[in-house]
């Protein structure tokens with residue numbers, strides 16, 4: 287492989303138009319080229335079909351604002367067609383011997399890994415997140431979810447002994463823009479392994495990796511209609527969750543839309559799981575390994591530009607080490623490299639959309655107005671695209687909007703505690719309950735705190751660590767239901783008692 291220098295690589299990473307087809311030479315090492323079609327249709331019944339609406343929506347690269355492609359806008363009739371295809375496919379898919387289902391899911395995982403570089407680049411271009419993260423986190427974790435769940439497909443009787451697990455039917459899945467491929471994998475892998483068929487609706491602003499997964503399904507020879515992908519905007523999602531042909535709705539997104547979906551399914555015999563927003567507390571005790579805790583806090587809030595439902599956005603530090611810790615954080619934040627997401631040295635990429643940037647700006651302004659102290663390291667932000675510097679507020683009060691509302695951006699709010707009791711009280715003083723983090727040297731304290739934290743995931747001396755075998759989900763307004771592991775499988779089966787005369 288010829289070695290190219292860095293500037294050549296960078297130049298190659300820029301988008302080049304070839305007769306209406308965008309072609310990319312990724313800046314990460316390697317010679318592979320791939321194309322992005324100018325237009326994407328809907329994936330229904332194993333085929334690409336035009337939307338009955340005749341409409342298409344653009345998807346852009348948030349780092350450059352250039353249009354990458356346009357994708358079909360599915361209306362109610364298109365959703366009907368997709369649900370019908372999934373219903374038809376369900377008949378055969380549920381009857382397939384479980385070990386064959388396992389083989390399909392396993393094959394999807396393997397092909398995804400074989401095409402890892404292409405998926406990482408595509409995700410970075412469509413979403414704005416750094417290539418370092420798509421390469422090392424999003425794509426491998428997505429594959430891990432398919433591998434993990436492939437293993438459950440023929441072991442459901444062991445998972446639910448004596449309870450006769452059966453698939454539910456057609457599942458409507460709606461996912462957000464912050465981890466487009468990973469959220470698709472989290473949703474699809476358990477659904478397929480359990481014998482369900484799916485209609486998946488990706489977010490309007492980051493649909494390309496979910497659509498490319500359709501190619502993986504074709505390559506894996508997944509039977510037509512087992513997975514259908516309908517792109518569009520919020521109206522497509524609303525049409526899907528209201529469809530009478532669904533057995534279950536699985537949603538990841540904002541608490542606001544989650545509540546709307548709860549109302550839409552009320553009174554119907556449809557199962558529902560909701561993975562919603564968060565405002566995680568990240569506790570640092572005076573006895574913690576402070577330098578490691580700094581790394582954990584940085585990862586907790588600046589990973590994926592803070593577009594993370596479980597982001598450690600509320601840092602609560604023991605008063606005795608507050609000044610020292612904040613000083614260390616400031617110095618560490620100076621070293622965060624913000625810029626071209628396709629550069630493998632970049633730590634923080636582009637904010638995903640103009641709308642998200644506007645929300646971040648508004649909330650940061652509220653922090654200033656309400657009297658918290660703002661810190662941003664000096665960094666040059668590109669002129670084009672959507673950008674925001676890593677931000678920290680100290681002196682944050684419990685009533686400040688930046689302490690209560692999910693910002694979903696690279697903004698940390700810092701407050702203090704004196705005793706473990708006060709730490710728990712402050713940590714739980716939120717309407718959310720998705721995740722929490724604890725940094726301390728004392729094992730007994732971790733157990734004491736973890737049992738009192740009202741959060742679905744409690745990280746100890748680490749943060750934002752994910753595993754397909756570990757259940758993930760919320761308390762309170764962060765939703766209900768779990769994804770991952772045994773608990774995740776439970777959400778995709780119906781359990782039947784079947785007794786014979788004994």
Ligand code: NAP
Pocket residue numbers: 460461462463464465487488489490491518519520521522523524525527538539540541543544546547560561562563564594595596692694720760764765
């Ligand atoms: P969102 O606005 O709620 O959108 C999520 C998905 O729902 C998108 O596909 C969206 O389509 C669709 N949608 C919009 N309106 C709908 C409706 N009325 N009925 C059905 N579907 C509808 O959330 P987002 O801005 O994409 O994502 C950010 C939020 O997701 C944050 O609050 C974050 O915390 C949460 N999140 C939670 C988790 C978790 O596991 N708990 C993980 C990731 C993100 P369009 O985008 O096309 O409009």
Ligand code: MG
Pocket residue numbers: 345346347348411412413491492493
């Ligand atoms: Mg995009």
